[in-house]
Amino acid sequence: MVPVSNSDDMKKIILYFALIIVASWTLTGCEGRNWDTDDELMGITANWSYDYVSKVIDRFWQNDTVFEEGDGSVSMSFSKKDTLKLDMRWLSGKEKGDSVNVHSSLVEISDSVAVVVDGYRYSDDFWAHMYTIDPGIINYEGKFHIDFYETGKTTPWAWGEVTYEKYDDGSVAYNYISSKPKVGRY
Numbered sequence: 001m002v003p004v005s006n007s008d009d010m011k012k013i014i015l016y017f018a019l020i021i022v023a024s025w026t027l028t029g030c031e032g033r034n035w036d037t038d039d040e041l042m043g044i045t046a047n048w049s050y051d052y053v054s055k056v057i058d059r060f061w062q063n064d065t066v067f068e069e070g071d072g073s074v075s076m077s078f079s080k081k082d083t084l085k086l087d088m089r090w091l092s093g094k095e096k097g098d099s100v101n102v103h104s105s106l107v108e109i110s111d112s113v114a115v116v117v118d119g120y121r122y123s124d125d126f127w128a129h130m131y132t133i134d135p136g137i138i139n140y141e142g143k144f145h146i147d148f149y150e151t152g153k154t155t156p157w158a159w160g161e162v163t164y165e166k167y168d169d170g171s172v173a174y175n176y177i178s179s180k181p182k183v184g185r186y
Contacts, residue, residue, distance in 0.1 A: 036148075036158065038183050041148065041158055041160050041181075041183040042160065042180070042181040042182075042183050043181075044128075044146070044160065045146055045160030045161065045162060045181035045183060046162065046180075046181045048121075048128075048130055048144075048146060049144045049162040049178060049181065050178075051090075052090070052102055052104050052117045052119070052130060052144070053104065053115055053117055053132070053137065053144050053162070053164065053178075054178060055088075056086065056088055056104045056105075056106050056115055056117075057106065057113070057115060057137075057140070057176065059086065059088075059106075084106070084107070084108040084109075085105070085106070085107050085108075086105070086106040086107075086108075087103065087104070087105050087106075088103070088104045088105075089101075089102070089103045089104075090102045090103075090104075090119070096124060097123060097124065098121060098122070098123045099121070099122040099123070100119070100120075100121050100122075101119050101120050101121075102117065102118075102119025102120070102121070102130065103117070103118055103119055104116070104117045105117075112138070112139055113138075113139055113140065114135075114136050114137065114138050114139075115132065115136055115137040115142075116132050116135075116136035116137075117130060117131055117132045117136075117144060118130075118131045118132070119131070122151075123151070124151065125151065126148055126149060126150060126151055127148075127149040127150075127151055127152075127153075128146050128147065128148050128149065129146070129147045129149070129156070130144070130145070130146045130147075131144075131145055132144055132145070133145055137164050139166060140164055140165065140166040140167070140175055140176035141164060141165060141166055142163075142164050143161055143162065143163050143164070144161065144162045144164070145159065145160070145161045146159060146160040146161070147159050148160070155186075156186055157185065157186055158183065158184065158185050158186065159183065159184055159185075159186065160181050160182070160183045161181065161182050161183075162178050162179055162181050162182075163178070163179040164176050164177075164178050164179075165177055165178075165179070
């Protein structure tokens, strides 16, 4: 071992130790979010596109029906000959956990169907803004988009998207298909 002869060498050694300590703190702080893998973001996007878009479109084909939603049941009765406007709102507020304020609207006039979604979900882990890309999903064609935010931040860091396409298999109901979710980072 070579003895340290001057103070410049000692300063370099102290600087290297300081850099090692700072690097270890930085690496410890970069554990990452426990929900931000592509698979998890795709799963969330798929679930929410089903809940807020597909379920709304599918309700349209369930004439004279009763379905469970939250703590109670909702009864719907209408005729295909009528102009239909169906609004579904999901509201829940919790101090800890998931809070939801999402509005889905379906309008059907004759053979045209339009679905528009806009809303937010807040949780301890992340926030999300979900919406249909303008002008909405028209005649089963359009995109449902989600922007993901870190809790308390105003700039999204990731996104998810599902594309809806018209699919005519000759049946009266379920005339659409939805794509596998796509996700990305901003």
